[in-house]
Amino acid sequence: MRILLSAIYPFAFLLLYLIIPFDNYIRVLPNILVAVLVIAFPFVVKKDDFKKLKSLPILAFFGLIVYLLINSYFAGRFEEDITVINKVMVALGLAVLYIPVSDMNPSSGWAGKINSAIIFSALAAIIFSVYNFVLITDATGSFSLGESPQVVESLLIDRLYLGMLSTFSILISFQAIKKKYHPNNNYYLANILINAIFIVLMASKIAMVTLFLLLLVRQFYGQRKIWKVAIALGAMAAVVVLFFIIKSDTDFETSIKESKNNPPAFIENSLTYELRAVVWGCAQQIINEDEVPFNGIGFYNTKEKLVACYDSQILNPEKRKRFTTKRYNTHNQFLDFYLSAGFIALLLFLAFICFSFLSFRKQFFPTAMLTILVVYCMVENVFHRQIGAYYLGYIIIALTSSANHLKNNKAKIE
16 A cells, blocks of 8 residues: 555646646646645655754744744634635645655756656646637737736736746756756757746746846856856846836736727736835835734734725725725735734744755755745745745745755765
């Protein structure tokens, strides 16, 4: 029985990360797979596997979960905040469930077991999105790329997370390319090209900034050459330019020439706006006007206060209605932890990031993963979405596996 479960267990993980982008279409399957992993875990895990979790980053993240639970319980808001806390637990839980699986070194076969699922998942999401785009273009008789409603509606998942997935895929493929000629190098290069083009076509500015930052980080690894300095300076300049593009507070509104009939529903539902300036402004107002207690005001109450701010500060009635109806969160994970759970929660999350960086600063792949984590946490509340928890879980898995790979290499040398 144990042998059979041990053989099936890794493939359950592969399937889980392969279908995550299709959660809206097969919502029950990821939950079933997680349940299978939880049930099978006691039968496949070994005592030595738990040694993989012995690290300061994991300890800091576990401390964050414990603090959130205790803080929420004694503050009397456990039932209101448990939904978000559950997602924080899912991220670490996936890393724990992965410890019976062998190492995920990107240079190993299949580009590392779970990494192969990320690559094929990104390609499947791209194919699905392109197919949707063709159907929508044919239905509307118009063609538009970038931030157009057509692109927004055709994407399989939110542009932010699809950009994150493509960034993962590019990084994994880059790391898997071998220095000497290997037939698989062509496939990895093709995958990098496909995902990079897709990121540009869907105008995922956050993904573009992340890729430029990864290019900059890469220059600190390997042999130091003069041309690397030029690449680093170019990447820094590109990041600055893209930062100012993202920072612009102007609303994005697509003009649509309406016919006598009402426009298609997908156009009405896909108009997007630059909202972070408004959200962060309201968050800053809450900090300035309301003295945030040491233990925070709770995840639910944070949203309530933001909605109240939208209602009083946004003058445009249509925009105000949209913000209050959507109940936009802080769109910044660091800010969300500070407002919702207080300074200690923020400190523990920062400790997880800092300890991880100190542990892996000599390795490019885990450092790049941390870069992706920081960038997306600056513009999104990753723990407010199930997909965000899954992908943060993948980052923790990557960090844990990188640490074990380093330990194994040191043991071989000794």
